[in-house]
Amino acid sequence: DSGVTQTPKHLITATGQRVTLRCSPRSGDLSVYWYQQSLDQGLQFLIQYYNGEERAKGNILERFSAQQFPDLHSELNLSSLELGDSALYFCASSARAYNEQFFGPGTRLTVL
C-alpha cells in the first residue's frame, strides 16, 4: 500500500459526459501528479500541483482540468468525454520534486 488513495476504482460513462476523479496523497506529501495510461501511449504525465498551485503541465487536453485543495487532495475533471479518453488514470504524490513518486491504484475510465 503506497498510502495514495484514488476513487472511484472504476468509472463507466458515455461520450459527452463529465467525470471527476479524486486523489488523496500520502500524509505529508505536498506534490500531486496525474498520469494517464492508455494502451498505445504508455504512462503520460498530465499535470502537477504543489501545495495548491499548478507547477507543471504535460499533455493535458483543454477538456481536462485539475485542482489541489487546501487539505492537499486533488481532483481531475474530464469533460466532453470521447471514446479515446478511456484509460487508466493514476495519481502520484511526493514530498519534493526530485523525490520518488508513490502511485495510487488508479481509476479505470471507460467511455462508451
Next chain:
Amino acid sequence: DQQVKQNSPSLSVQEGRISILNCDYTNSMFDYFLWYKKYPAEGPTFLISISSIKDKNEDGRFTVFLNKSAKHLSLHIVPSQPGDSAVYFCAAIGGGTSYGKLTFGQGTILTVHP
C-alpha cells in the same frame, strides 16, 4: 518523440538467474532516474532510483547502473524470483521547469520461470 526508450518489450529468465532490464534516454537534461514495477490493475511501485552524479545504486537484490556518456541505464535483479514477474518501467526527471515530472519508457514485461 520518445525521450525514454525500453527497446525490449519482454524478457524471460529462469528463477535464480540474473535479470537485466535496459533503458536508453535522449534528453541530456535528465538527471534523476527511477525504476518502477507494475502488476496488472495496480499502480506502479517504486523500486530504486539513481542520481546522475552516481553510476551505481544498490538496494538488496536490485542494482541500477547509469552510463551518462551512453545515456543508458540498466536494472539488475539478482537472484530473480517468480514474484518479480511484472512490467518494469524506467522513468526520468529533469530539465528546466519539469518540477519532478516523470517521463516513462514503454515498459518491459519480465517473466521469471520457476
